[in-house]
Amino acid sequence: MTNGLRDDRDDHNDRDGRDECDGRDDRDGRGDHNSRGGSGGSGGDRGRSDERCGDDEVRLVPRELGKTGPRDWLIRFAFGAGVSALAGVVATVAGPRFGGLFLAFPAILMASLTLVAKEESLRQACNEARGATFGAVGLFGFAAVIAAALAGRWPLWAALTAATAVWAVLSLGCYLLARAFVAGGDEPPAG
Amino acid sequence: MGLEVVQVLLKAAAGGLFVLLFAALAEMIAPKRLAGVFSAAPSVALGGMLVTAWLSGVSDVRQAALGMTVGAVAFVAYCLAGVPLLKRWGVWKGSSAALGVWLAVAVAGYLVVWP
Known part of the structure; x- marks a missing residue:
């Protein structure tokens, strides 16, 4: 998401966040990121993914985990805890069904978008938002399966397991469909 | 009142941990559009529902x-x-x-x- 380490030359990332997303003055993806070696963490990862924008090959790279700084993990935990607490307070005040709305509150995505846009580019944030659409479709399936399974007297563990599987299948399935028929990779940089 | 506060705190802790879990998955995945899927993972829901089931039913x-x-x-x-x-x-x-x-x-x- 972010790494907190920035090379001054990373200033090519837009400040007001407009130029790169629509392709104007987009200098991402031209190899600058990797040539300096000064940006570690996930920002470095995103720099590499910038470089290969338009490449829609799906990869799992476990070593990238070690490049994310403790500050990033702390921020993520804080956002997760904050949203969960908000959902908990709303459920306590207005009842569990209204509180359930906030189990699909997009605060974590919003935080991610702002951090990605700040540390990298708005174009990458747009890519993240497009991908989140597929995850959100999966969220609907997740909630519907839990509601149906618990109405059918399934045990909680089975309902949660089935719902998580449905989320994964729906969201990844939507992604793969989009990849096959539209454009599954990241939005390529202009120029 | 005390139980409600404990419940909110437990939900916060559980939600934060699930967010970390899905964030770790997202960190390892490319391209970013696929990683974005994990920004809409049911992390908060899993944490919140487990605590709700435990304390409220x-x-x-x-x-x-x-x-x-x-x-x-x-x-x-x-x-x-x-x-x-x-x-x-x-x-x-x-x-x-x-x-x-x-x-x-x-x-x-x-x-x-x-x-």
């Missing part, structure tokens, strides 16, 4: 899941509106405006389904 979990279906529709609207809004207004204004879309769709949907 399964019927509350089902009610929360029903409400979450409407919230998820609003989440889709957030994402669909978010990309053009980000392009038009930049990240802060764009994502804030998209949050307004989420709120409007969530509340309107809730009132339509459960008037």
Whole structure:
């Protein structure tokens, strides 16, 4: 998401966040990121993914985990805890069904978008938002399966397991469909 | 009152841990559009529902899941509106405006389904 380490030359990332997303003055993806070696963490990862924008090959790279700084993990935990607490307070005040709305509150995505846009580019944030659409479709399936399974007297563990599987299948399935028929990779940089 | 506070704190801790778990998965995945899927993972829901089931019972979990279906529709609207809004207004204004879309769709949907 972010790494907190920035090379001054990373200033090519837009400040007001407009130029790169629509392709104007987009200098991402031209190899600058990797040539300096000064940006570690996930920002470095995103720099590499910038470089290969338009490449829609799906990869799992476990070593990238070690490049994310403790500050990033702390921020993520804080956002997760904050949203969960908000959902908990709303459920306590207005009842569990209204509180359930906030189990699909997009605060974590919003935080991610702002951090990605700040540390990298708005174009990458747009890519993240497009991908989140597929995850959100999966969220609907997740909630519907839990509601149906618990109405059918399934045990909680089975309902949660089935719902998580449905989320994964729906969201990844939507992604793969989009990849096959539209454009599954990241939005390529202009120029 | 004490139980409610404990419940909120436990939900916060559980939600934070699940967010870390899904974030770790997202960190390892490329391209970023696929990693973005994990920004809409059910991390907060899993944490919240486990604690709710433990302290309040399964019927509350089902009610929360029903409400979450409407919230998820609003989440889709957030994402669909978010990309053009980000392009038009930049990240802060764009994502804030998209949050307004989420709120409007969530509340309107809730009132339509459960008037």
